Amino acid sequence: MPEPPAFASQFVSVPHRDHTAELGMWLFIATEVLLFGGLLLAYFVYRHAFPQSFAEGSRHTDILIGTINTAILLTSSFLVAWAVEVFSPATVRIVTWLLVGAACLGLVFIALKGIEYSGEYDERLVPGVDFQFGGPLANGVQLFFIFYFVATAIHAVHMLIGICLLLVLAIIGRRAPTTRHHAALHSAALYWHFVDVVWIFLFALIYLPGRASS
């Protein structure tokens, strides 16, 4: 079987192909920014309208799990950036383990998120399923938790997609670490880091407010 060319006919070189892929990835990330941007806008509008309720809702989230999960995501991003940096035929083994490690950290994140969700279910804080909250702040707290579940669930779906990407790249990169695989890994890494950045802001908006007051 003939070897496929390293780049398609619309490109003049491998760097040209990789640069185009990178621009395409950033364009995709721009659409993702706007997806989460709509959620952010809703958050700010309702936080502005119900400041005390949002602080109260925030105090009912699990800041310990939130903080651990943030550290986990930052670390997995570090592993992926490391893999992209040292990718070469000579480093196949370490790159594979870095990617598998990053994917495993992603799975730990999802597992902790599940524990957190189940805690919130036990506390009857799930709007639309079982939401019981007394007092005058109940409506605003419910809005907070609607944002919380929608935003973190959309984020978790992104995590799952990213975990699959990392594992697939770990497997195919192991077989033949070519420049094409490096370009694919680079695109997947940009996506993974973006999901990390989204979480950095979700963490600041969901877990941190209202901690200093009661």
Added chain:
Amino acid sequence: MTEWRPPLALVGAWLALLGLLALTVTLAYVPLGAGNAVVALSIGTIKAVLVAAIFMELRKRHGLTLVFAAAGLFWLGILLWLGLMDFMTRT
């Protein structure tokens, strides 16, 4: 022996991110009034810039790539600016 060690910039960024995480959680418990939200979002922005510059390699890029990367923020700015203007200024 091939070079498999992570560049110092990556390790530095990772440690800085974990340090900023510890800082932002600590400061969240210090009563600063409206300042708490400003601190949380400012530290979050610094963390995002670190990820974008070091992990996403934007510090090594120029020209068109930076324009594409900034485009999302530009549109986000328009969305939040026009979207929030009414709510923030309504009396």
